[in-house]
Amino acid sequence: MTWFHAVVLGLLQGLTEFLPVSSSAHLRVFSALAGWEDPGAAFTAVTQLGTESAVLIYFRRDIASIIGAWSASLVRPERRKDPNARMGWFVIAGTLPIGVLGMAFQDTIETSLRDLRIVGTTLIVFGLILAVADRTRAVRYAKPITELTFPQSLGYGFAQSLALIPGVSRSGGTISAGLLMGYSREAAARYSFLLAIPAVLASGGLELLKIGEGPAPAWGPTLLATGIAFVVGYAAVSWFLKYISRHSFIPFVVYRVLLGSAIIGLVTVGVLAPSAGPTG
Known part of the structure; x- marks a missing residue:
């Protein structure tokens, strides 16, 4: 990977990580269209540490309140009804599905699921799901995130785990789940961003070990x-x-x-190979 490639892919990651359009799909597809090598799952996971750092700073007050209340609730039973303490437990519960599934299907995620035909299909299918979810929310009462329950936090978590497939979108999947459960757009998005923090930090931390080795890009361009x-x-x-x-x-x-x-059209007519860049 060249320095120019790193600049372009860094811009793409920053622009698309929080929008419901799938940052991993954009990194994968743009590299294929440009004729560059697939940056790989390790590069994607590590650059997500950059965008997740932005979330940590943007939501720093919310995060500090959640951590403080959750920590206090461990030793003070009366604090367990605090909405921030409950949110801490909900984030932990919602992180479990992606942790388990990510470890179980790591090899598949890093290889066959990066097929451009899969990326194209998931972009379309989960885009339509987002449309249905948004329409469903628009015709009924929109709940604030303070009404979140434990089962619903797990539902959010399973929706987030779908983002292991490039093209689904972490924010798109979790926001769709929140809308379908009746939460407002703002509530669904804010919880989506908070829920992503443990998973992205853990994934990026593990993938850091692969940077500079094998097919993964070198440290300089990645940073x-x-x-x-x-x-x-x-x-x-x-x-x-x-x-x-x-x-x-x-x-x-x-x-x-x-x-x-x-x-899908470019792959069908042979302009793009399903597993890489241009065939010609």
Whole structure:
């Protein structure tokens, strides 16, 4: 990977991580279209540390309150009804599915699931699911995230685990789940971002060990891409939360369907190979 590749992919990661369009799909597809080597799951996971650092800073007050209340609830039973303490337990519970499934299917995630035909299909299918979820939310009472229950936190967690497949989108999957469970757009998105923190930090930390070895990119370009992803990601999460407070997810749905259809079409006619870049 060259320094130029790192800059471009870092920008893509930062721009798409928090939008419901799948950052891993964009890194995978853009590399294929440009004729570059697939950056791989390790590179994707490590650059997500950059965008997740942006979340840590943006939600620093929320995170501090959750950690403080959750820690206090371990020794003070009366604090266990505190909404922030409950949120701490819900984030832990919601992280379990992606942890278990990620370890169980690690090899598949890093190989066959990166097939461009799968990426195109998941972009379309989960884009349509997002459209249905957004429409469902629009016709009934939207709950605040304080009404979250333990079973629902697990539902969020299983939705997040689907993002192990490039093209699903971590934020798209979890936001869709939240909307289908009746939560407002803002509530679904905020919990989606908080839920992602443990999973992304753990995944990125493990994949750090692979950088610079085998097919994974070298340290220098990877760190540059991660830094760029942090700066762009901070701006993106701020814009996205303001946007969804006034607008629907339909523009993202249309984009996903068009991109997914284009990918499948290019693979079908032989312009792109399913497992890499241009065939010619």
